[in-house]
Amino acid sequence: xxxxxxALEARAAGRALHRLPSARRxxxxxxxxxxxxxxxxxLRAANALDVAAATERVSAGTLTAALAAxxxxxDAKLDALVAGVHAIARQPEPLGRRLRETELGDGLQLExxxxxxxxxxxxxxxRPDALPQIAALALRSGNGLLLKGGREAAHSNQAxxxxxxxxxxxxxxxxxVGLIEGRAAVAELLALDDVxxxxxxxxxxxMVRHIQENTRIPVLGHAEGVCHVFVHAAADxxxxxxxxxxxxxxxxxxxxxxxxLLIDRAAADGAGRRAxxxxxxxxxxxxxxxxxxxxxxxPDGANFRTEYGDLAASVAVVDGVQGALDxxxxxxxxxxEAIVTEDADAAGAFLDQMDSACVFHNASxxxxxxxxxxxxxxxxxxxxxxxxxxxxxxEGLLTTRWRLRGSGHTVSAVSRGEWEFxxxxxx
Amino acid sequence: xxxxxxALEARAAGRALHRLPSARRxxxxxxxxxxxxxxxxxLRAANALDVAAATERVSAGTLTAALAAxxxxxDAKLDALVAGVHAIARQPEPLGRRLRETELGDGLQLExxxxxxxxxxxxxxxRPDALPQIAALALRSGNGLLLKGGREAAHSNQAxxxxxxxxxxxxxxxxxVGLIEGRAAVAELLALDDVxxxxxxxxxxxMVRHIQENTRIPVLGHAEGVCHVFVHAAADxxxxxxxxxxxxxxxxxxxxxxxxLLIDRAAADGAGRRAxxxxxxxxxxxxxxxxxxxxxxxPDGANFRTEYGDLAASVAVVDGVQGALDxxxxxxxxxxEAIVTEDADAAGAFLDQMDSACVFHNASxxxxxxxxxxxxxxxxxxxxxxxxxxxxxxEGLLTTRWRLRGSGHTVSAVSRGEWEFxxxxxx
Numbered sequence: 001x002x003x004x005x006x007a008l009e010a011r012a013a014g015r016a017l018h019r020l021p022s023a024r025r026x027x028x029x030x031x032x033x034x035x036x037x038x039x040x041x042x043l044r045a046a047n048a049l050d051v052a053a054a055t056e057r058v059s060a061g062t063l064t065a066a067l068a069a070x071x072x073x074x075d076a077k078l079d080a081l082v083a084g085v086h087a088i089a090r091q092p093e094p095l096g097r098r099l100r101e102t103e104l105g106d107g108l109q110l111e112x113x114x115x116x117x118x119x120x121x122x123x124x125x126x127r128p129d130a131l132p133q134i135a136a137l138a139l140r141s142g143n144g145l146l147l148k149g150g151r152e153a154a155h156s157n158q159a160x161x162x163x164x165x166x167x168x169x170x171x172x173x174x175x176x177v178g179l180i181e182g183r184a185a186v187a188e189l190l191a192l193d194d195v196x197x198x199x200x201x202x203x204x205x206x207m208v209r210h211i212q213e214n215t216r217i218p219v220l221g222h223a224e225g226v227c228h229v230f231v232h233a234a235a236d237x238x239x240x241x242x243x244x245x246x247x248x249x250x251x252x253x254x255x256x257x258x259x260x261l262l263i264d265r266a267a268a269d270g271a272g273r274r275a276x277x278x279x280x281x282x283x284x285x286x287x288x289x290x291x292x293x294x295x296x297x298x299p300d301g302a303n304f305r306t307e308y309g310d311l312a313a314s315v316a317v318v319d320g321v322q323g324a325l326d327x328x329x330x331x332x333x334x335x336x337e338a339i340v341t342e343d344a345d346a347a348g349a350f351l352d353q354m355d356s357a358c359v360f361h362n363a364s365x366x367x368x369x370x371x372x373x374x375x376x377x378x379x380x381x382x383x384x385x386x387x388x389x390x391x392x393x394x395e396g397l398l399t400t401r402w403r404l405r406g407s408g409h410t411v412s413a414v415s416r417g418e419w420e421f422x423x424x425x426x427x
Numbered sequence: 428x429x430x431x432x433x434a435l436e437a438r439a440a441g442r443a444l445h446r447l448p449s450a451r452r453x454x455x456x457x458x459x460x461x462x463x464x465x466x467x468x469x470l471r472a473a474n475a476l477d478v479a480a481a482t483e484r485v486s487a488g489t490l491t492a493a494l495a496a497x498x499x500x501x502d503a504k505l506d507a508l509v510a511g512v513h514a515i516a517r518q519p520e521p522l523g524r525r526l527r528e529t530e531l532g533d534g535l536q537l538e539x540x541x542x543x544x545x546x547x548x549x550x551x552x553x554r555p556d557a558l559p560q561i562a563a564l565a566l567r568s569g570n571g572l573l574l575k576g577g578r579e580a581a582h583s584n585q586a587x588x589x590x591x592x593x594x595x596x597x598x599x600x601x602x603x604v605g606l607i608e609g610r611a612a613v614a615e616l617l618a619l620d621d622v623x624x625x626x627x628x629x630x631x632x633x634m635v636r637h638i639q640e641n642t643r644i645p646v647l648g649h650a651e652g653v654c655h656v657f658v659h660a661a662a663d664x665x666x667x668x669x670x671x672x673x674x675x676x677x678x679x680x681x682x683x684x685x686x687x688l689l690i691d692r693a694a695a696d697g698a699g700r701r702a703x704x705x706x707x708x709x710x711x712x713x714x715x716x717x718x719x720x721x722x723x724x725x726p727d728g729a730n731f732r733t734e735y736g737d738l739a740a741s742v743a744v745v746d747g748v749q750g751a752l753d754x755x756x757x758x759x760x761x762x763x764e765a766i767v768t769e770d771a772d773a774a775g776a777f778l779d780q781m782d783s784a785c786v787f788h789n790a791s792x793x794x795x796x797x798x799x800x801x802x803x804x805x806x807x808x809x810x811x812x813x814x815x816x817x818x819x820x821x822e823g824l825l826t827t828r829w830r831l832r833g834s835g836h837t838v839s840a841v842s843r844g845e846w847e848f849x850x851x852x853x854x
Binding site: 015018019102104108110112115117118197198212213216218236239242243246249250329347351352353355356357358359360361362363364366367368372373374384385386387389390391399400401402403404405406407408409410411412413415421423 | 442539542645673676677778786788790791794800812817826837838842850
C-alpha cells in the first residue's frame with residue numbers, strides 16, 4: 001500500500017473511531033490491552049529475533065549498546081504496557097468536552113467542543129513498547145494514526161501492530177493504525193501535508209531537526225533541551241546543591257536534565273560554590289567561561305548551547321535574575337529553567353519573565369515530564385509555542401469544533417433589524 | 428533595519444510588554460486609541476495620498492476598483508477603529524489566566540497559565556484600518572508584532588504606525604510593533620522560523636497559499652472557504668430557501684459564504700427545489716452535475732472545489748446525511764457546513780460527524796465569524812487543526828507556560844521513597 005492510501009485509510013478509520021459511542025471506544029482499548037496480555041508469547045518470539053540481530057550488530061560495532069538495551073520486551077515492560085493501555089482506557093472521555101457555550105441570540109446556541117485532530121504520524125526510534133502506548137493515546141482521542149518505527153525493532157513492531165489491529169475489529173477498520181516500513185516512506189509521508197495533520201517525532205535531537213526541516217506538516221516535540229538551574233544570591237546552599245545534582249545526575253540523557261548551572265555573582269562564594277562542589281563530587285565534568293573557570297578552578301571554553309546528555313555541564317556567572325533571564329533567553333532552548341532562592345521577589349520575577357515552557361522555583365528541572373505533572377500518558381514535550389507547550393498529554397491530540405444550532409437564523413435578518421446579538425455566556 | 432533585527436527587537440519589546448502590570452498594558456491601549464482619535468488630520472492627509480494614487484491606477488487599469496474601494500480612511504472607519512481599540516483594552520485580561528492547578532506532592536504546586544506566543548508576523552492587503560486593530564490585539568496579548576502591509580496603503584500604514592508607536596512610550600520600545608516595507612522583506616521574514624512564532628496572513632486565498640508554501644513558521648488562517656448548505660429530506664422548505672439565499676447572497680465574497688448547495692435526493696422535489704428556485708430568483712448563477720442539471724434545468728459541469736466568491740454556486744444531489752458528509756469531506760475546505768432539517772437525528776449525525784471547523788443546524792454559514800460568535804475582535808478564521816480552529820479571537824495569540832513551586836523537591840527523593848506523587852487537582 002502506498003503512503004497516501006495508508007494516510008487516507010487512517011483518516012477514514014479515524015472518523016469511524018470518532019463516531020463510536022464513548023463506551024465502545026473504551027471497551028476497544030481494554031480489548032487491545034487484553035490481547036497484548038494474552039499474546040505475550042507471540043510478541044516475545046518476534047522480539048527475540050530483533051534482540052538477536054541487535055546483539056550481532058553490537059558485536060560488529062554497527063549498533064550502540066545503549067540503543068540495543070532499549071529493545072528487549074521484558075515481562076516487566078509487557079506488564080507496564082498492558083497496565084498503561086488499561087489506564088488510558090480509564091481516563092475521562094477527552095472527546096466532545098464543551099469548552100465554551102454562548103447564546104448568540106434567541107434560540108441560537110453556539111458551543112465549542114473538543115474533537116480529534118485527524119491523522120497523526122508518529123516516528124519513533126528503537127523502543128518497541130512505544131508503539132502500543134502511542135496507539136492507545138491515538139485511539140482514545142479518536143485520531144487515525146500512522147506509525148513509523150526503527151529498523152532495529154521491525155519484527156517486534158510488526159507483531160505488536162498485528163495484535164493491536166486485530167483487536168480493533170469489528171468496531172474500526174485496521175487502517176486506523178497503519179504501520180509504515182522503509183526509510184523511503186518517511187520522505188513520502190512528510191510530503192502529505194494535505195492528509196496528515198500532525199507529526200510527532202520521538203527520538204534524538206538530530207532526528208527531530210531532520211523532520212522539522214523536511215515537512216510543512218506541524219511538528220510537535222523538541223529537538224533540544226538546554227535546561228538551566230540558576231543559583232540566586234538568596235539561595236539556600238544545601239538546597240542549591242541538591243537541586244543542581246538531581247537536575248544533572250538523576251538521568252543525564254533526559255531532555256529535562258540541567259546542561260548549564262547559572263550562578264549569581266553575589267552567590268559565587270556561597271551557594272554557587274557549594275553547588276559546583278556538589279556537582280564535582282557527584283562526578284560531573286564542569287566547564288566554565290573565563291570568569292567561572294578562574295573562580296571555581298574548572299576548565300574554560302564552555303559552549304553554552306551544548307546539550308551534553310551526559311555527566312557534564314557548563315557553568316556561567318551572571319548578574320542577578322536579569323542576568324539569568326538574558327543568558328537563558330540567549331542560549332537556552334525554552335524547555336525548562338529553575339531558580340533556587342529564598343527571596344520571593346526574585347522567584348516571582350523569574351517565574352513571570354522566563355520565557356520557557358516550564359519555569360520552576362526551588363524544584364529540580366527533572367519534574368518537567370507528563371507523568372510527573374499528572375497528565376497520565378505523555379505524547380511528548382513541546383518547546384513550540386503553537387498548539388501545545390511543555391509536557392503534552394492527550395489534550396495535545398485534540399482540536400475543537402464549533403457547533404451552532406438555530407431555527408432558521410440568517411445574518412441578513414440581523415442587518416434588517418429583526419433581531420440583535422445577545423451573546424449570553426452559558427458555560 | 429534588516430528583517431532579523433526587527434524581529435529580535437519585536438521579541439525583546441514583546442517581553443517588556445508582557446512584564447507590564449495589566450493596568451499599564453490596558454492604559455497603554457487606551458492611549459493608543461486616544462492618539463488615533465486626536466491625530467485624525469495627520470492620518471487622513473497620508474491616506475489621501477494613497478487614495479489619489481489608487482484612483483489613477485484604477486483609471487490606468489492597473490488596480491481593481493474593488494481593492495481601491497477598501498482604501499479610504501473615512502470618518503466612520505476612524506470612529507470604528509478608535510472604538511475598537513478601546514473595546515480591546517476593556518476585554519478581560521488574557522495573560523496569566525490559570526488553566527490548571529495541581530498539587531504534585533506536599534508543598535509542590537504546579538500551575539499552567541496563559542502567556543504570549545512571542546513574535547507574530549501579520550501580512551495584510553490594502554485595507555489600512557486592519558493595522559491598528561491587529562496591533563491592538565497583539566499589544567493586549569503581550570506579543571511582539573511585525574506588520575507587512577500592501578503597497579497601495581503605504582502612506583496610510585506609515586502614518587498609522589507612527590501614531591501608534593509614539594503612543595507606546597514610555598512603557599514599551601517602539602520596536603514592539605514593527606512595520607516592514609518592500610516585497611523582498613516578505614521572503615526574508617518567512618525564513619526567520621527561529622525568531623517569528625506565528626504568521627497570520629489576511630488577504631486572498633492565493634496570498635495565503637503562497638505563504639503556506641514558503642515558510643516553516645506555523646500559519647494561522649485559511650486559503651479556501653468552500654462552504655456547504657445541505658437541504659435534508661426533512662427540511663422546512665421556506666427555511667431551506669431563506670438559509671441558502673442568506674448563505675450565498677448576504678456577502679458573496681466572504682469566506683463563509685455558501686459555494687455548494689447539497690440537496691438530499693429525497694428533497695429534490697420539495698425543499699431542495701424551493702432552495703434552487705429562491706437562489707435563481709436572487710440572481711445566483713447555479714451550475715450542477717449531470718443529475719442536478721437535468722433535475723433543475725441549470726447548466727452542468729460544476730467543479731465542486733470552486734470558491735466562486737460571487738453570486739454563483741454549485742449544486743449537487745446526494746443521498747442523505749452520509750452523502751452530504753462524503754461530499755463535503757471530499758470537496759470541502761473544512762471551513763463551515765450547515766444542515767437544514769426538522770429531523771433531530773439527522774441534525775445530530777451531521778453535527779457529530781461533519782469534520783469541519785464550524786458545523787451548523789438550521790442557521791446560515793454566514794454566522795461563522797469571530798464578531799458574531801461573540802469573541803470580540805477577530806484574528807482570523809483557521810481551517811487548520813493545530814493551535815486554533817474556526818473563528819479565532821485573542822486566545823489564538825496565546826500559548827501557555829507551566830510553573831512549579833517547591834521547597835527543594837528533587838526527583839531522586841521520589842526514587843528513594845522519601846515522598847510520593849499525590850496529584851491533587853486544585854483547579
